[in-house]
Amino acid sequence: MKANALKQAMAKVSSAKISEAPYAAKGFHLEISVAPAEVAAAAAVLDREGFFIEAVTGVDWLGEQAAAEKAAKAAAAAAAKKAAASGEAAPAEPAPAVAPAIPAEDQFEVVYDFNHYEALCRVTMRVRVVRSTPEVPTISEIYPGANWHERETHDFFGIVFTGHPDLSPLLLPEDADFHPLRKDFQA
Amino acid sequence: MSGYFRDLLDGTKSLAVGLGITFKYMVGPVITLQYPHQTLPMQPRFRGHIDLVRDPETGTDRCIVCGMCQKTCPSGCITVAGDKVEGVKKKALTLYTLDFTKCSLCGLCVEVCPADAITFSKDYNLAGRSREAYVFDLKKRLEERKG
Amino acid sequence: MSVHPDVARVIGYVVGTIAFVALNASFLVWLERKVAGHIQRRIGPKEVGPFGIFQSLADGIKLMSKQLIVPEGADGLLFRLAPLLVMIPAVMVYVVIPFGPALVARDINMGILVIFAFASINVLGLLLGGWGSNNKYAVISATRAVSQNVAYEIPMLLTVVTLVMITHTMSLNQIVAQQPTIKDWYLFPWNGSIMLPIGFLIFFICSMAETNRAPFDLGEAESELVAGFHTEYAGMGFGLFFLGEYSNVFVGCALASIMFLGGWQCPFGLYPGVHWMLIKTYFLVFVVMWVRWTYPRTTLYGLLNLSWKVLIPFALLNLLVTAALLKVF
C-alpha cells in the first residue's frame, strides 16, 4: 500500500519520524515530523512517491513552553504528594518520564499537507521551528505549487523560507510588515 | 484534405443549428419579470433582516431581554436593553436596534432566541441614502406596524 | 432668388443622406437591442416611448451631453481625427447607392469602385483611433482590426469582380435594372455561374468582417480588450464610432441586396420602389444581428485562417468557374 512504500522511502531521511494516524478520527493517514534542515529531502521523497502538494500553513504555539513547564511542575508536585501520602515511599523517583521534553523556547509549527491522486493517503508533515528565528528551507524547487503557499505562510506568520525566489507579500499589501496570525499580533 | 472539407461541412451545420436554436427562442415567450412594474412574492422562509414578533395576547413583543441574540451574533449588530418592572417577573424591552450594515443574515439569532421573539422580515427593497438609515429600531417598527 | 436645380438636387441629397444615416443608426441601435432581447428571452428597451423607440434618441442625447475627454499623453490630433475618419466614408458611400428607380444621388458608372474606395478609409480611422488614444488595449485592437480588414478585403473584391464579369457593368443602377424579377436575381445559379450562391455567402461574411461585427468583432472584443479601439472615447467620440459602424452595416447589406437580390426591384415585377430596397436590406441587417447574438468570437489566427484558407480559395474558384462558363456560353 502507498503508506508502507512511503515509510521505506522515508527511512533515508534520518530525522523523519513517521507515525500512523487514525484516518476516521483525524482525517489524515500518516504524520511525519522532520527537522527543519531535512524538509527539502523529505519533500523530494514525497515527490518521487507521486504525492501532490495540498497546502502549506503554520501554527503559532505561543505560550506552549510556559504551559509545558507548569504541567511538569504540577505533575512533579502531584507525584511528590502521592509519594508522601503512600508513607514516604522513595520520593527520589524522577518526575514521570511521560512529560514531553520541555521546549527551550516557544515554537512555530509549519504543516505541509500532501495527498495522492490514486492511492488514498494524506500525509501531514510537521516541522518545528523556534519562534525567534523561524527559518525553513523552501520546497518550491521540488513543488512549484508550494511557492504561493509559502509566501502566504510568510505573510501570516513571518516564517522565512530560505531559498524562496520571491518572498514578497502575496495576500497582504506590498508594504505589510505585520504578521496577523501570530498569537501576539495586536491589530 | 478530407479533414478540411469535413470541418467545413459540420462546421456550417453546427452554425446553422445554432441559428435555429436562437430563432426558436426569439419567437418564443419572454420569461423575464418586469421588475419595477411586477414584483415576486417572497418565499415563506426568505431571510430578510430580523423583526420583532407581536405576541397576540400582550399585543407587544415577546422579548425577555436575555441578550442571547446579542451574544451569539457573529458581527455584533444587535443591541438589546430593558429594565425591571416591579411586580412583573419578566424584564420589559426598551431598546432593540439592529445594525443592518454589518448583519450577514446567518439566522443564528433567530435560532438561539428562547422566546421566539424575532423572525425574518420579508422586505428586500432596502435602498437608502445614508448608512444611519440602516440602523433599524425594531421596537419602533413593531409599534408602527401595529399603528 | 431661384436656385439652380442641380444645386437644389445636391443640397436635397446631402441633407437626405445625413438625415437617413442618423435615423438609420438610431433605428438599428433600437432594432439590435430588441433582437438581442428577444433572442435572450427578454424584452429589450421598453421604458422610453412606446416599445422603447425613443431609447436610442435618449442615448444619443446622453452621449452628446457627455464631456469629450482626451486622455493625457494621447496624440490630440489623431484622437480627434479618428471618429471623423470613420464617419466620413460611411456617409460618402451613400452617393452611389440607388434607393429607388430615380432616387440615387449620382449614378456613377464606376459605382462599386467608389464604394470600395471609401470603405477602405474606414480601417484607417480605427487605426488612428487605436494608436491616438495612448492605451495599450487600443493599440492591440487597432493592429487586429487592420489585419482583419486587409484579410477580408480580398475575397470581397474577388466576388465583386466575378459579379461584374456577369453584369458587364459597375453601375449599381444597371445591376439593379438587370434583375427585374426574382428569376433574374444574381443569387441564383442559373443567372450567371453555378457558384453565385457561394459568392453571395462569401460576400455576406466578408461584409460582416469588414464592419467588425458578430463573430469577427476582434476590434472591440469586450472580454479581452475591454472596449478595443474606442476604449478612451467618451460622449460623441464614441457616438461617431457607433454611427459609423451601423451605417457601414447598412451599406454592406444594401450592397449585398443590390448586387444579389435586385435592390429596389419587386420580386414579382409589380411596383418597384424604395420599400423593396429597405425590406431586403433590413432583412439582411436582421441576419447580421441574429448571427451576432448566437456565436462566440473567433481568435485572430482563426479569423485569418478562415479568410486565407477558405474564403479566398473559394472566391478564386468562383472567379475561374464563372470565367470558364462565360467563355463557353
Added chain:
Amino acid sequence: MNVLAQDPALETFVLNMGPQHPATHGVLRVKLVLDGEYIVEAEPVLGYIHRMHEKMGENRTFAQFMPNTGRLDYLSALSYNHGYVCAVERAAGIGVPERAEYIRCITVELNRISSHLLWLGAYVLDLGGFTPLLYAFDDREILLDLLEGVTGARLTYCYFRFGGVYNDIDDDFVTGLKGFVKRMRTRLPMYHNLVTKNIILRKRLEDIGFITPELCRKYGATGPVARGSGIDYDVRRHEPYSVYPEFKFDIPVYPKGDSMARYLVRMDEIEQSLRIIEQGLDKLPSGPVMAEKVPKILKPPKGDYYHAVEAARGAFGVRLVSDGTNTPYRLKLRSPSFSNLSLFAEAAQGLLIADAIALMGSLDLVIPEIDR
C-alpha cells in the same frame, strides 16, 4: 507551444489585465509581459479581496464562523458549509441523522449544478457569445428559487448546522426539484447543440491551454482542472464522506488536458449531479434532521483534524487545530482555486491573450476563495 524569439532586443511591454477587467471574474490582476499579443510571462497578483477569514475563525466560536464559510466561494457556498461542518463534526465526534445526510448531499449537488451553470454562462461570455449566459441564468434562477425555498438565502446559504441542517425540506421542494431535473435533461442537449458543437467555439477551445498531469501534480490542482488532464481524482469517490457511497455516479475524466477537456468535464458533471439528486430523492429516508444531543457551547477535544470535501472547483479542505476551548486555535481553509490558479503562470506561456482568457475561464476561478 510556439517558440518565442527570445533575443534580448525583443521589445516587450507590460499589460495589466485586471484588477478591474471583464474576464477575471472578480478582482484578480494578471501582470502580462507581452511580445505583440504573445504572452512572454504572466504573473497573477492576488490580495485585492483578502479578508483574513482565518483570523476571523480564531476569534469566533464554531457556530459563529458558519456565515463566513458561505462567503469564501459564494457560487458553491453549500459545499463550503459542508466542508466546515464535517470538519467540526469529525473533531467533536457528532453524529448526523441519515435524513440530514441525504438533504446535505442533495442540496450540495444542486449547488454544484448552479455553480457550473454560472460558469458555463460566464465562460461563453468571455469567449464572446452573449446569449448562452442568459439561457444558463434562466435555468439557474429556477434552482436558486428552489434553494431559497428551503434555506432562505439565494447565494450565501447558512443552512448546515453541526449535527444536521437548519430546517427540513418540504414537499413542494421535492416536486419542484423533480420538475427541475426533468427540465434540465431537455436543456443539456440544447447547450451541447448551441455551444459545444459550435465550430467557432471548438476552434477557440480545442488544443488551447494545455495542462499536463505532471503540472497538475506539481501545483496541487484538483477538481475539473485535474480531471480535464486525465487525473481521476474526486474527493466524493476518493475519500468517501457523508452518504456519497450510497449513490451510483461516475467521474467524468478527459485525458487531453486542453480547455475543451475541462469544459466537457464540467458539462458531464452537471449530468452526474442530476443522477445523484434523483437517487437521493428516491432513497430519502424520513426521520429527524438534527442530531439530539448537540452541545450548545461546542468544545471539541484538543488536537488537529482535517476534512476534505469536493466543491465545484476542487478539493476544499479544512484543517482545524482545537485547544479544547469554544474557539478554534487555528483554522486553515485549503481552497481549490488557489492551487488551480497557481499553475496559470506556467500554463499561459506563449499563448495569445484571447487563448489565455480561454485558459483562465476554463480554470473557473472565484477570486474571494483564492484570497480568503
